[in-house]
Each structure stands twice: as C-alpha cells, then as structure tokens.
Amino acid sequence: MSAAFAATLGPSAYWYLARGTGAVALVLLTASVVFGILGSVRFAAPRWPRFAVDSIHRDLSLLVIVVLVIHIVTSVLDGFAPITLLDGVLPFLSGYRPLWLGLGTLSFDLLLAIAITSLIRRRLGYRSWRAVHWLAYASWPVAVLHGLGTGSDVKQWWMLALTAICIVAVLAAVWARIARVSSEHSVMRAPATALAVITPIGLAIFTLAGPLQKGWARRAGTPSTLLGKAPAPTAPSSTASPSAVTSSGANPLASSFSSSLSGNLSETAQPGGAIVELSLRVAGKVHGQLRVRLGGIPIGGGAGLSMTGSQVDLAAAGAPSALQGRILSLRGTDFLARVSDRAGTVVDLRASLQIDNSSNTVTGALSGAPLGSGG
Numbered sequence: 001m002s003a004a005f006a007a008t009l010g011p012s013a014y015w016y017l018a019r020g021t022g023a024v025a026l027v028l029l030t031a032s033v034v035f036g037i038l039g040s041v042r043f044a045a046p047r048w049p050r051f052a053v054d055s056i057h058r059d060l061s062l063l064v065i066v067v068l069v070i071h072i073v074t075s076v077l078d079g080f081a082p083i084t085l086l087d088g089v090l091p092f093l094s095g096y097r098p099l100w101l102g103l104g105t106l107s108f109d110l111l112l113a114i115a116i117t118s119l120i121r122r123r124l125g126y127r128s129w130r131a132v133h134w135l136a137y138a139s140w141p142v143a144v145l146h147g148l149g150t151g152s153d154v155k156q157w158w159m160l161a162l163t164a165i166c167i168v169a170v171l172a173a174v175w176a177r178i179a180r181v182s183s184e185h186s187v188m189r190a191p192a193t194a195l196a197v198i199t200p201i202g203l204a205i206f207t208l209a210g211p212l213q214k215g216w217a218r219r220a221g222t223p224s225t226l227l228g229k230a231p232a233p234t235a236p237s238s239t240a241s242p243s244a245v246t247s248s249g250a251n252p253l254a255s256s257f258s259s260s261l262s263g264n265l266s267e268t269a270q271p272g273g274a275i276v277e278l279s280l281r282v283a284g285k286v287h288g289q290l291r292v293r294l295g296g297i298p299i300g301g302g303a304g305l306s307m308t309g310s311q312v313d314l315a316a317a318g319a320p321s322a323l324q325g326r327i328l329s330l331r332g333t334d335f336l337a338r339v340s341d342r343a344g345t346v347v348d349l350r351a352s353l354q355i356d357n358s359s360n361t362v363t364g365a366l367s368g369a370p371l372g373s374g375g
Helices: 013-038 050-078 098-119 126-133 135-150 157-179 183-209 216-220
Strands: 257-270 273-284 288-299 304-316 323-331 334-340 346-356 361-370
Touching: 013 050, 013 135, 013 157, 050 098, 098 126, 098 135, 126 135, 135 157, 135 183, 157 183, 257 346, 273 361, 304 334, 304 346
Parallel strands: none
Antiparallel strands: 257 273, 257 361, 273 288, 288 304, 304 323, 323 334, 334 346, 346 361
C-alpha cells in the first residue's frame, strides 16, 4: 500500500464506543438486578404495582443484551487488543487478559441464557425457568469483576465512582429484600446478610490490591507486545560505536538526539478499516525499539488511510521505563509524535520514513527532544 496518509487526528470512534457501552451496560445491568430484587417485594404504593416493576426489569434486561452486543463488536473493531467475536461468546480463550475478559464473556452468556429460556418459558415450566433466571444475579458480580479487571477506565475517578454507586444500589436492594423475608424463609437471612457485607469488602480489597496498582496490565494477562516494555539491556560490544553506548546511569532521552530507523511494516484488514503497524529498530545515540500503530479507513484509489487513531511506543535502552503516546501530526511518511512515561518524562519525536512497498521494509531517521528543551 502507499505510505501516504491523510490524517484526521483523534482516537478511534470504536474505542470511545467500546468504553461508553461498557459503562452503560454496567448501569443497565445494575438497574435490572435492582428491579429484579425489588420485584419480589410486595409494594404498598399503588404507583408501583408488581407488573410494572416486572415489566421494567424485563425491558432493562433486553436492553443490556443489546448494549453488550455493541460493546463486544466495537471492542473487536477497535483492533488494538487482539479480541475476536469468538472471544465474546466463548470465555477464557482470548490471548488478551483471558481471565478478566472471560468473566465479561461469561456474564454475557448468562444473560443470553436467561433471554433464551424466557422465550421458551412455557415449554420449560416455571420452576426450570426460575432456576435459570437466578443466573441474572450471578451475572452482575461477574460483570463488575470484568470491568475492574480489564476496563480501560478503571483508574479514572468517575468510573470508580460509577462502580461504587452500582454496588451500593444493589446492596440497598438486597437489604430491602432481606428486611421483608418471611418467617418461613428466615433461615436465609443470616447468609444473605453475610454475603451482602462480604461482597463490597472483597471488591474493595481486590480493586486496591489489583487494578489500582502499578503493573496490573502485565499481571492481568496483557500480551507483552502491547505493554511497550523496554528490552533488557545487553553488554555493548567492544567494537560498538561510542555514539551507540549510553553512559551508565544517564537517561538517553534527557537531551536532544538523532538516530536511524529500520524495520518492517504490516497491515491488517479490519471491518470498515485497517491497522498499519511499524516495528522499527532504533540505532544511534538512542537505541532500542519504536512501535507505531495507525488505525483508519482506507482512502479510495489506494492512496492510504484516513487516520482515526494512533499509538506510539518507544523503548530505549538505558531509559527508566518505556514511553507511550500518539501521533500529533502526519504528513506523507513524516510524523510528529509525543510520548511520555509515568515519571513525567515527555519527549517529542520526529520521524522521516522511506517505505519499500514491494518488501514492506522501512528505513528512516528519528530525532527527539524532551519537551521544553527547545530542541
């Protein structure tokens, strides 16, 4: 393909949809569970008859499934994580965070089972249908764990607040239901109360000790190709050029630099678009690995891509950690990117590439300057 890209900057719309529908699905599932719990309570207020509560519960459950389908499809179309449509149906098989992604798939499968059995309720009989229907309550904590374990916004205050509100809403409904347990079922009050107390405590401990801690992405099962970690430094050869050796203890990205680039280009077709990936070796004053991913929509006539999203990862030997960021501007085969790490290091990168379309090999030059250096 041609290496010219017409840039329309900004993250992929699929990425926004996947994030948004995940949060909306959690809210809708929580509301469905709350109405399901309260539906078993005999309301004294005439404004809330039993059939109205049941109707809202049913409609919310169906809406959750629709939103989850959109969530799964947009997660696949986003293309950054190696997720397939099959991963949205068969749990724990994905190469991307298999346990936590699998919990989301399991929750979706439980909801599908409820919807399908509700359609054939008369053939199953009330007792069998009711037994399956209890899976709705099991799908909620599984979905919460999925969101905490693999959600891209789990460290954002608004997502933590939203999750906490959902947990409190379900607990309030459970407490209301426990308070109305009849004497013949009073034996269930103690275990239900214990479960209602243990669940939020367990979720809080898990969140603080897991997703909110540094390094969670690796421990959760994110493929190493997506982590952008720097390779372990190797001892320099005695014949190596002095410019290729970083002095011990010095950050090679602390000052302006120029290096050469060489590597390969690959393109992966996606429904409605494509992902272009550049895997490049960096050699010179700074040496290491540079990885660039461009997502976009093909331009007619084979003119390239209209870019809808990008990610740039730089792993430099001698740097304290890998830097990540995105492309700020793109003109032909030249681009300007800004990358940073958690320590606050910010570096502007300028690359000029030459691409051999027959072999998909890439060569070029890379220059960088820490932000504010004026370089």
